[in-house]
Amino acid sequence: xxxxxxxxxxxxxxxxxxxxxxxxxxxxxxxxxxxxxxxxxxxxxxxxxxxxxxxxxxxxxxxxxxxxxxxxxxxxxxxxxxxxxxxxxxxxxxxxxxxxxxxxxxxxxxxxxxxxxxxxxxxxxxxxxxxxxxxxxxxxxxxxxxxxxxxxxxxxxxxxxxxxxxxxxxxxxxxxxxxxxxxxxxxxxxxxxxxxxxxxxxxxxxxxxxxxxxxxxxxxxxxxxxxxxxxxxxxxxxxxxxxxxxxxxxxxxxxxxxxxxxxxxxxxxxxxxxxxxxxxxxxxxxxxxxxxxxxxxxxxxxxxxxxxxxxxxxxxxxxxxxxxxxxxxxxxxxxxxxxxxxxxxxxxxxxxxxxxxxxxxxxxxxxxxxxxxxxxxx
Numbered sequence: 049x050x051x052x053x054x055x056x057x058x059x060x061x062x063x064x065x066x067x068x069x070x071x072x073x074x075x076x077x078x079x080x081x082x083x084x085x086x087x088x089x090x091x092x093x094x095x096x097x098x099x100x101x102x103x104x105x106x107x108x109x110x111x112x113x114x115x116x117x118x119x120x121x122x123x124x125x126x127x128x129x130x131x132x133x134x135x136x137x138x139x140x141x142x143x144x145x146x147x148x149x150x151x152x153x154x155x156x157x158x159x160x161x162x163x164x165x166x167x168x169x170x171x172x173x174x175x176x177x178x179x180x181x182x183x184x185x186x187x188x189x190x191x192x193x194x195x196x197x198x199x200x201x202x203x204x205x206x207x208x209x210x211x212x213x214x215x216x217x218x219x220x221x222x223x224x225x226x227x228x229x230x231x232x233x234x235x236x237x238x239x240x241x242x243x244x245x246x247x248x249x250x251x252x253x254x255x256x257x258x259x260x261x262x263x264x265x266x267x268x269x270x271x272x273x274x275x276x277x278x279x280x281x282x283x284x285x286x287x288x289x290x291x292x293x294x295x296x297x298x299x300x301x302x303x304x305x306x307x308x309x310x311x312x313x314x315x316x317x318x319x320x321x322x323x324x325x326x327x328x329x330x331x332x333x334x335x336x337x338x339x340x341x342x343x344x345x346x347x348x349x350x351x352x353x354x355x356x357x358x359x360x361x362x363x364x365x366x367x368x369x370x371x372x373x374x375x376x377x378x379x380x381x382x383x384x385x386x387x388x389x390x391x392x393x394x395x396x397x398x399x400x401x402x403x404x405x406x407x408x409x410x411x412x413x414x415x416x417x418x419x420x421x422x423x424x425x426x
Contacts, residue, residue: 095181104179112175112213115127119168136149137151146227168194189292208226236317246393248367268329286384292385295388297316312327318353329348332348347369351366370386
C-alpha cells in the first residue's frame with residue numbers, strides 16, 4: 049500500500065559555518081518537504097503529510113467496502129450518491145451491458161449487476177489501495193468473491209475490481225470502476241467466432257480538448273497495440289510497486305517490474321509467430337484530476353484477430369479497458385494502471401460454473417447428477 053511521500057526521502061540538515069546565524073528558518077533539503085512558511089510554486093504538488101495519508105488511506109478502504117455493501121443490497125440510489133458530483137463517471141460492470149459513462153447518467157440508477165435479483169454478497173479478498181502524492185486521488189484493486197445464494201447452495205464467482213476515487217471535501221467519491229470476470233483468451237476467441245460474446249454497448253466520447261487527452265489517448269493506444277519500444281516503455285509505462293496491468297486471462301495480472309513481461313493486448317489475441325491482432329480504441333471518456341497530477345480513461349477496445357491461424361475469416365472481439373495515468377516530474381504522463389476485460393452475460397457465467405441447462409430466473413439450477421465445481425459452490 050502506498051501512503052504519503054516516498055519513505056526513502058530523508059530530511060538532511062545543513063551545518064552553517066563562517067559565522068552566519070539563521071534564526072527562525074527551517075531548512076528542508078529533501079524535495080518532498082516544504083517549509084511551513086514557504087508557499088509552493090504554481091503547479092507544484094505538495095505531498096500529503098504521513099499522518100494525513102494514513103487517515104485518507106483508511107477512509108478509502110472503508111469507502112470501497114461500503115460501496116460493496118450498497119451493491120449487495122441493491123441500494124443503487126445510495127450508491128449513486130457516492131459518485132463524483134459534477135464530473136463524468138465511468139463504470140464497467142462485470143455484465144456486458146453494465147456501462148455507465150457521463151455526468152449523472154440515467155444508467156447509473158439501472159440495476160445491471162451480475163445476477164441482479166438474487167441474494168448477493170461481495171467479499172473482499174485482497175484489497176489494495178494507493179494515494180496520489182497530493183492526496184486528492186486514490187485508487188484500489190481487489191479480488192472479490194461474488195457470492196450468489198440459491199436455496200442451500202452458494203456459488204462463489206471470482207471478480208477483479210479496480211476503482212479510481214477523488215476527494216469531495218472530506219469524502220472519497222467514485223470516479224471510475226471496472227469489474228471483470230476472468231476468462232481464458234482461447235475461450236474468448238472461440239466464443240467470439242461462434243457469436244456467443246455480447247457486443248459492447250457504445251457510449252458518448254467525452255474529454256477536455258484543451259487538456260492532455262490527446263497524449264493520454266496516444267499512450268493507451270500504443271500500449272494496447274504493442275507499439276512500444278524499450279525507450280518509450282521506460283518513459284511512459286510505470287514499473288513501480290503501485291503499477292498494475294490486468295488482461296482478460298485468469299493469470300494475466302502483473303505488478304511492478306513484472307509488467308515488462310506482460311503481453312500486450314495485440315499479442316495476447318494474436319495468431320502467434322509475430323502476427324499480432326489489430327487493436328484500436330473506440331468510444332472513450334477521459335478525466336483529469338483537479339490537482340492535475342492524475343488522469344483516468346475508460347474505453348471500448350475493438351480487436352480484430354488474424355484469421356490465418358484460425359482457419360477462417362478474421363474474428364472481431366469487443367473488449368473494455370480502463371487506464372490510470374500519473375503526471376511525473378521529468379517523465380510527464382505515465383501509464384500507472386491498465387485493466388482490460390471482456391464483458392459477460394449471466395448465462396455464460398452460470399454455464400461455466402454448472403454446465404449447460406435451462407435458466408430459472410437469472411440463475412441456472414443444478415442439473416441432476418452434475419457435481420458443482422469445488423472452488424465455486426458449497
